Amino acid sequence: MDRMSLISQLAVESPDKIVLIVMDGLGGLPHPDTGKTELETAKTPNLDRLAREGMCGLSEPLGAGLTPGSGPGHLGLFGYDPFAFVIGRGILEALGIDFPLEKGDIAARGNFCTIDGKGLITDRRAGRISTEVCTKLCEELSRISVQGVKALVAPVEGHRFLLVLRGANICPDLADSDPQQVGVVPKDVAALSREAEATAAAVNNWIGKARGVLAGHHPANMVVLRGFSQFPQLPSLVELYKLNPVAIAAYPMYRGLARLVGMKVVECGRSVEEQFDTLVKQYTDHDFLFLHIKKTDTAGEDGDFQRKVKAIEEVDAAMPRAMELKPDVIVVTGDHSTPAVMKAHSWHPVPFLLHSPLCRPDDVTEFSERACSKGALGRFLALDIMPLALAHAQKLTKYGA
Amino acid sequence: MDRMSLISQLAVESPDKIVLIVMDGLGGLPHPDTGKTELETAKTPNLDRLAREGMCGLSEPLGAGLTPGSGPGHLGLFGYDPFAFVIGRGILEALGIDFPLEKGDIAARGNFCTIDGKGLITDRRAGRISTEVCTKLCEELSRISVQGVKALVAPVEGHRFLLVLRGANICPDLADSDPQQVGVVPKDVAALSREAEATAAAVNNWIGKARGVLAGHHPANMVVLRGFSQFPQLPSLVELYKLNPVAIAAYPMYRGLARLVGMKVVECGRSVEEQFDTLVKQYTDHDFLFLHIKKTDTAGEDGDFQRKVKAIEEVDAAMPRAMELKPDVIVVTGDHSTPAVMKAHSWHPVPFLLHSPLCRPDDVTEFSERACSKGALGRFLALDIMPLALAHAQKLTKYGA
Numbered sequence: 001m002d003r004m005s006l007i008s009q010l011a012v013e014s015p016d017k018i019v020l021i022v023m024d025g026l027g028g029l030p031h032p033d034t035g036k037t038e039l040e041t042a043k044t045p046n047l048d049r050l051a052r053e054g055m056c057g058l059s060e061p062l063g064a065g066l067t068p069g070s071g072p073g074h075l076g077l078f079g080y081d082p083f084a085f086v087i088g089r090g091i092l093e094a095l096g097i098d099f100p101l102e103k104g105d106i107a108a109r110g111n112f113c114t115i116d117g118k119g120l121i122t123d124r125r126a127g128r129i130s131t132e133v134c135t136k137l138c139e140e141l142s143r144i145s146v147q148g149v150k151a152l153v154a155p156v157e158g159h160r161f162l163l164v165l166r167g168a169n170i171c172p173d174l175a176d177s178d179p180q181q182v183g184v185v186p187k188d189v190a191a192l193s194r195e196a197e198a199t200a201a202a203v204n205n206w207i208g209k210a211r212g213v214l215a216g217h218h219p220a221n222m223v224v225l226r227g228f229s230q231f232p233q234l235p236s237l238v239e240l241y242k243l244n245p246v247a248i249a250a251y252p253m254y255r256g257l258a259r260l261v262g263m264k265v266v267e268c269g270r271s272v273e274e275q276f277d278t279l280v281k282q283y284t285d286h287d288f289l290f291l292h293i294k295k296t297d298t299a300g301e302d303g304d305f306q307r308k309v310k311a312i313e314e315v316d317a318a319m320p321r322a323m324e325l326k327p328d329v330i331v332v333t334g335d336h337s338t339p340a341v342m343k344a345h346s347w348h349p350v351p352f353l354l355h356s357p358l359c360r361p362d363d364v365t366e367f368s369e370r371a372c373s374k375g376a377l378g379r380f381l382a383l384d385i386m387p388l389a390l391a392h393a394q395k396l397t398k399y400g401a
Numbered sequence: 402m403d404r405m406s407l408i409s410q411l412a413v414e415s416p417d418k419i420v421l422i423v424m425d426g427l428g429g430l431p432h433p434d435t436g437k438t439e440l441e442t443a444k445t446p447n448l449d450r451l452a453r454e455g456m457c458g459l460s461e462p463l464g465a466g467l468t469p470g471s472g473p474g475h476l477g478l479f480g481y482d483p484f485a486f487v488i489g490r491g492i493l494e495a496l497g498i499d500f501p502l503e504k505g506d507i508a509a510r511g512n513f514c515t516i517d518g519k520g521l522i523t524d525r526r527a528g529r530i531s532t533e534v535c536t537k538l539c540e541e542l543s544r545i546s547v548q549g550v551k552a553l554v555a556p557v558e559g560h561r562f563l564l565v566l567r568g569a570n571i572c573p574d575l576a577d578s579d580p581q582q583v584g585v586v587p588k589d590v591a592a593l594s595r596e597a598e599a600t601a602a603a604v605n606n607w608i609g610k611a612r613g614v615l616a617g618h619h620p621a622n623m624v625v626l627r628g629f630s631q632f633p634q635l636p637s638l639v640e641l642y643k644l645n646p647v648a649i650a651a652y653p654m655y656r657g658l659a660r661l662v663g664m665k666v667v668e669c670g671r672s673v674e675e676q677f678d679t680l681v682k683q684y685t686d687h688d689f690l691f692l693h694i695k696k697t698d699t700a701g702e703d704g705d706f707q708r709k710v711k712a713i714e715e716v717d718a719a720m721p722r723a724m725e726l727k728p729d730v731i732v733v734t735g736d737h738s739t740p741a742v743m744k745a746h747s748w749h750p751v752p753f754l755l756h757s758p759l760c761r762p763d764d765v766t767e768f769s770e771r772a773c774s775k776g777a778l779g780r781f782l783a784l785d786i787m788p789l790a791l792a793h794a795q796k797l798t799k800y801g802a
Binding site: 360401 | 430431436438459464465466467468469471472473483487488490493586746747749750770779780
């Protein structure tokens with residue numbers, strides 16, 4: 001039996017409450033001037049107190065050296081092996097714009113692009129058209145009808161759009177049409193299995209018609225597609241662990257990911273303060289509360305060290321709101337590192353703290369990368385976070401007599 | 402090849418001796434008044450010396466957040482993957498009363514219970530009859546004979562008894578008759594495979610006759626059965642690692658578990674002192690000596706912090722007896738944690754020390770949860786204990802040329 005099924009079999013209901021606070025891209029690297037990371041630079045008296053009373057470690061989303069995207073990063077936090085449960089590019093794009101996917105839908109990421117008279121791609125991003133233009137073109141593409149499948153088109157941002165195929169007996173085993181280079185023609189979509197042949201034919205039919213529709217819209221006179229994928233069927237946190245979970249996340253992709261694992265997704269403002277207000281409001285009705293902060297990651301991606309420091313300090317200032325609720329378990333961590341000096345997600349392990357009356361405190365006295373590396377948990381796989389949280393909330397029974 | 406087979410292939414005989422001292426339920430949690438665990442409160446100069454000279458860590462029986470029963474806890478210590486080798490409830494019950502199981506035997510845990518005129522269960526524990534009454538009723542049930550199988554009945558304690566089925570071609574794929582609730586009738590024992598159909602019929606036949614025998618014995622006028630299981634065939638420590646192992650354990654269940662893995666089980670008193678006397682006596686004849694202390698766990702289960710502290714101090718005081726033998730390897734640890742503040746087994750990792758002239762000492766200077774968490778081994782799986790002990794006793798050769 002796989003580990004998740006095993007833990008699921010040990011899960012029992014308990015009145016205890018778990019609050020999971022995820023600062024996206026929390027982990028960092030030292031600033032060249034000070035030698036201190038973003039978290040080490042930030043003044044975080046409340047997080048330091050939680051670290052002092054709780055136990056700490058450094059969580060690795062995928063294991064040594066591996067950098068996760070947002071999908072695998074969050075699946076790991078929620079206890080799903082990111083290598084066993086794969087979320088395709090198309091589906092992630094759909095989640096990112098809160099597209100109302102239905103069971104069986106196939107989603108693909110689309111790019112408007114430019115082709116020359118010979119049909120060769122000259123610009124893979126169609127001169128980076130505006131989102132406004134993208135939206136208008138998507139409206140036109142939405143009118144295309146092909147046999148055997150309904151094709152829904154939605155704008156994403158700039159040259160990016162989403163294609164969703166809906167219909168009976170469709171199959172996502174489809175290769176990309178996007179050759180990911182210029183100077184060549186877009187590929188026909190190839191079926192990767194016999195079952196996908198009819199779907200491939202329908203998609204190629206749709207692409208042909210799209211080319212006709214776009215003929216007069218240079219530089220956006222063609223499309224390329226990639227990442228065909230189906231809405232994954234994940235066992236929910238409700239069935240797995242008998243939880244009653246809620247997600248307090250402002251960004252569509254994280255709302256979508258939370259929905260995917262069976263969380264109730266509630267409205268919350270976009271500010272840290274409004275999100276903590278929502279946490280307080282939802283507290284009595286749920287025993288698992290996931291609060292997702294995006295701005296730490298955005299600042300890291302932008303390479304804005306100081307803005308990431310400020311974002312962490314803002315969360316720290318709001319922490320007493322959560323602490324006053326006295327949850328049985330508070331976990332604070334990130335889904336991955338996004339060091340401002342790298343302007344990107346990275347493989348570096350992520351500061352982690354678990355606070356609970358039942359935890360065994362270690363000697364860590366502040367919440368930082370360096371301090372957490374000396375915590376009782378050491379360097380550990382993010383997949384351990386869910387069983388640890390469940391155990392400290394007395395939601396797991398004994399294995400074996 | 403699985404890891405155990407691999408290690409087995411590398412095993413060689415050596416004159417070196419390994420002493421494994423297991424304080425059951427050793428790991429604890431801080432006392433709310435002092436912030437110190439049981440082990441941190443206890444004065445343990447001898448264990449501290451071993452920790453100082455040796456290397457330390459925190460052992461996890463099953464991985465993060467998972468709490469083991471006594472069976473899986475010990476199997477892990479002896480090097481058997483507790484998820485691959487499962488000991489059924491019935492077998493564990495038999496081990497617990499030192500029942501002389503034979504190969505092929507099927508054991509089940511039985512409860513005397515009360516049923517009303519309609520056959521509905523009104524009390525799952527038959528008003529908690531005394532062990533004396535239980536013993537008499539078991540004698541009566543022992544006289545029942547059914548076709549195709551020999552049914553042996555032995556009292557355990559209070560309303561609990563053991564049913565052992567013996568015979569050719571019997572099969573343990575049987576569902577419980579115990580519905581684990583009142584207000585319903587006991588279930589017929591269902592066969593979970595074709596091979597088990599005859600055995601199920603024999604058991605149901607036995608249950609029918611038992612009901613007749615018990616008719617006049619209200620409140621113990623019926624039985625329910627669960628955890629049908631067969632004596633598991635484990636490769637022994639002798640064949641796996643060429644050891645000559647002995648168990649010095651006072652409690653039947655641990656004697657049974659030791660027998661299961663091929664240890665010689667010797668008589669020893671119930672006191673810590675007598676157990677260490679036995680260790681000294683057995684020392685020359687064996688190269689692997691397992692000494693099991695129960696009272697640490699019992700005190701933890703009773704929520705008696707001070708009694709657990711005293712039990713640890715008692716073991717520490719006896720440790721020089723073992724140390725004077727100068728074994729090549731001394732391991733001191735527990736099979737799981739039983740924090741007095743929780744009054745139960747828990748998932749918290751267990752203090753571990755390994756002392757050997759060949760170990761690489763770390764900076765740990767005392768034997769405690771906090772100190773061990775900074776040891777060279779960090780947090781590690783209990784399954785690593787056996788290869789570590791064997792290696793330090795030079796009982797494992799090189800892998801590959």
